[in-house]
Amino acid sequence: QVPLKPGRSLMDWIRLTKSGKDLTGLKGRLIEVTEDELSKHNKKEDCWICIRGFVYNVTPYMEYHPGGEDELMKAAGTDGTDLFDQVHRWVNYESMLKECLVGRMAVKPIAAPKEISSAVSEDKKQLNGVLPEKKVLASSAKDLGPSYDWFQTDSLVTIVIYTKQKDMNAELVIVDCQDKRLRGEIIIDDHSYLVEVDLDHAVSEDVAGNFCLLQHLLEIILSKKDNIHWKMLGQPREGHNTFVKRTDRGLFYRKCKLVSKTEVTHDTRLFCLMLPKGTHLHVPTGQHVYLKQIIAGTEVVKPYTPVLPFLPLDFQEPPRHNGVHIYLMIKIYSRGLFTQALDHLQIGDYIFVSNPEGNFKKSQVQTSEDLILLAGGTGFTPMVKLLNFALTEVSCLRTVKLISFNKTEDDILWRNQLEQLALKDERFEVQFILSQPTKDWVGKQGKISSSLLSELVKRSRKDSKVLICICGPSPFTEQGVQYLKDLGYSQEEIHAFTA
């Protein structure tokens, strides 16, 4: 530490960074920096430093650096990561030097990691790392994906992920900490950022409660089992610190315990699975997970869509919808490979559950005035959370209509709850249509058809904004979508849930 000149305190530095002054000299542009380019900026009056692949113009920071200018100059024009780690491990340089960010080090063609966009990477290679201005802006946001850092005290290890995203929420973060293995995945649009390491030492696995999201900053706080100083966070695993397309990231499974199994109908059950203590996972509305079981020595995987434990009538969070349990409504087929094995699980047995997937976006509902849900059999499952979300959180919604198609009366899922909900909320209406009714059935019958849909699917007003969601057996969904299009509904007004 060296004495700093008056007006050069940390607070003064923060003020300067917030002043809107161009601290990089690049007018807000982010560029790719080659080693050659970096080495040219090695003077006090023009000093760039690379830390963990990111290049900062630290020239304006010189006089504010608590360690003094000479210390900073040791890394001038070079990769200062090691030097930085020795002295400043605990310093939040990412936010401190945010306004000094020049860009990222250019990827050397031989050691090129998985590229996010091949078109952009071609350009980069041709231009030897310096991108033309207009392309820099388009590509830099993705290229400069999230990053992380870690800090420790005697008893805690804190991993900070700089998501660089403003609209973060708990559904976009999945954390697993089991057996000294830490895995944190952040979903940003259709990309995924991963931190995955074998931790240096043992920690208490209860991370779920020690998870903190502050705007674009995510903190995962781990409690050390022994109060010893960690030399490193841990050994990186494959995919650690990468930002790739979500679809390029392999599915990750954790072992969940079956805690209850209740009857819904004669062949359908509500399975309640408990996430491990070290897992934070919320399945977003409209998304599914994959279950994995070893059946006859082979890994078998099938998709299922989590529901709520029941349809809340007061539109508040159901008591056990607390991020610890996952509820699945599953039909057991007498000759079904997976569902038979599932049905044979005992309370206390374990099953593997993946990260969520699916292309439904809540924003599709958020602007709707009329929501129509067409469900065939267990195609009802995505409608459960959707219904609750729409009635609870979508203020512009005027009508919600569920049309539930089943074979017989005995196959209707949560009939009583749906009828209760319709009584309670005047925006909601439910209709049951049976394809194999008994002669006592006085309601509608048949399968999905153009005439049925033209009669039942209607806008509440001539030009009202409508969203129609459909899910069920593939022929049901495919025919339904076609009939709706024939009736004049546009692609944007229809969402089909498929695999």
Ligand code: FAD
């Ligand atoms: P399988 O062994 O695949 O067979 C199922 C039944 O169909 C058996 O009775 C079998 O004899 C019969 N069958 C199979 N193939 C044919 C055929 N070609 N012709 C005639 N009969 C045939 N299901 C739910 O219950 N709840 C959910 O929440 C849920 N969510 C899903 C989400 C998605 C995105 C998708 C794609 C499917 C979802 N499913 C859901 C269905 C689930 O994934 C399984 O397909 C289902 O559980 C059957 O699996 P199984 O291995 O037991 O049956």
Ligand code: NAD
């Ligand atoms: P089911 O056999 O009991 O049929 C329910 C209703 O669907 C029938 O009464 C009928 O009205 C309609 N239907 C069935 N076959 C049809 C056909 N060939 N043509 C037109 N309409 C038909 O349904 P189930 O056994 O509960 O199966 C539900 C299906 O939903 C499964 O195939 C499952 O994979 C699918 N599903 C998909 C998702 C998803 O997100 N993609 C989620 C849950 C369920």
